[in-house]
Amino acid sequence: MAGISASALQAVKLKATDQVQDKSAPLYTISNESIEKEEERRAYFFSTGLDQWYKELEDVTIPTTFLTLSPDEAREIVSYWTQYYCHKSSHDPILDESDIKIPPALDSLVERISKMISTFSPDDGVFVKLSTRSPKDSHIAFARAVKVYKSLPSPSSGNDKLITFGDISLDSLRVTNGREAIKLFISSDRVGEDLEYALEPGDKDFDARVSIVIRKWVKIPLWSEFRGFVWDGKLTSIGQYNHPVVFTELLGKTEQIKSDLQAFYDRIKTKIPLKRYIIDFAWVKDCVYLIEINPFDGEIVYPASTGLWSWAEDRDHMMRGELTLRVRTERQSEFVLKKTLDPQWRNVLFT
Structure with missing residues (x-):
């Protein structure tokens, strides 16, 4: 599930930039490779989706249900993400959640997600993701976490700041209805990228490549x-x-x-x-x-x-x-943390 969003850069003397590449993203560009190799890459990427292994391992993982996402709904999510959120930098203002207007074309998806959430305990909330990756980079979730963090006394050490903000960030991903879930999806680069990748081969067998995952909310330390x-x-x-x-x-x-x-x-x-x-x-x-x-x-x-x-x-x-x-046994200095942190996190924790 969610975790501390920090890069693992080794050469801390390098100048930090705002363009942080998510190394968990699939490689989308074909560079002098055969079509067969790209198809192999795509098949491998989607073969690790949660929907591919859950049935065999449901007794040792978090209770989960799956929801079919249509190609048109996926395109609608990608369109909104591309227009308003795609690869925003740390210099961009944090958008207010109230500014989001969910497209009417996603109303049916909102209702289906809400109905599925009701099969769990709605008051406890759920964790939503694609069968590939989660929206843990959601700009909306980040804005929620920042608001909570700034309302609390700031921890004294950099190590404790990261732990506190990481814990708050995890809580910001809990949703209780379909509208909250869609807000995370349309404001996430990870979700937008994965849906684009799943749509590339066309609509045929789209639902076999990616689906929506709804998991019981379990607060994992x-x-x-x-x-x-x-x-x-x-x-x-x-x-x-x-x-x-x-x-x-x-x-x-x-x-x-x-x-x-x-x-x-x-x-x-x-x-x-x-x-x-x-x-x-x-x-x-x-x-x-x-x-x-x-x-x-x-x-x-x-x-x-x-x-x-x-x-x-x-x-x-x-x-x-x-x-x-x-495991890490010695705390890193604030200098190192500032240099290696995601710029958005750095701006919140150390400025």
Whole structure:
């Protein structure tokens, strides 16, 4: 689910820019590649969607339902996103949620989402996403989080500022009805990009590529999320998901966590129809849950967000090494945090 939105740049002496590339995005451009290779890339990207594996693993993950999205509805979301939100920079003003006018063409989708949410506990809310990625970069959610953060006393350290704002940002993704869900979708680059990608081959089999996912709202502590890397069916590397900060809850527990995650993975790996992928876990009170699975192939698709692991420097281990867990044990200075943070977060936390 959601986490601290921070880049993992190594060379902190470089000048920061406002153009932060989301490394979890699929590679859309064909560059001297065959059509067959692009089709292979696209098929692999969508094969990791939550709808592709949920049925086999529903007993170890968060309760989830799925909703069909039509190509016309997808185009409407992309159109609104392109017009009002596409790749806004940190210098752009934060738009007020009241300014959003949901297109009438999405009224039916709003109603269908609301109806599906009602099958859960509407008062508790739900987490909505595509079967591929979530709208955790939603400009609307970010604006909500900023408003809450600025109403509270500011934490004294950079580490604690990130944790506090990360926790608030997670809460900003909880929705209770269809209108709130659509607002997140139309203000998210991740959603807009994925829908564009799904629409590229045409309308045929669109619903087999992407759908809307509605998950029970489960507040997973930021410190409990871990990202694992699987290569040729072997779990080789794990790192804390929210990697820029130190969590005291993790200190001295790495061996227990590694053992628990390995045992959990061994129980479920035969049910995952992939050989190379990212797998996100939640480790809470000695229990492990599957959060989601994402595509990962450093050669064919893209270098996904690897956190405390570097595909450039750790490639051999990530492909062939014995399982190793990395957690951050020393706090980073505010200077480093300012240099490596997403510009939008930096402007809120350190200006």
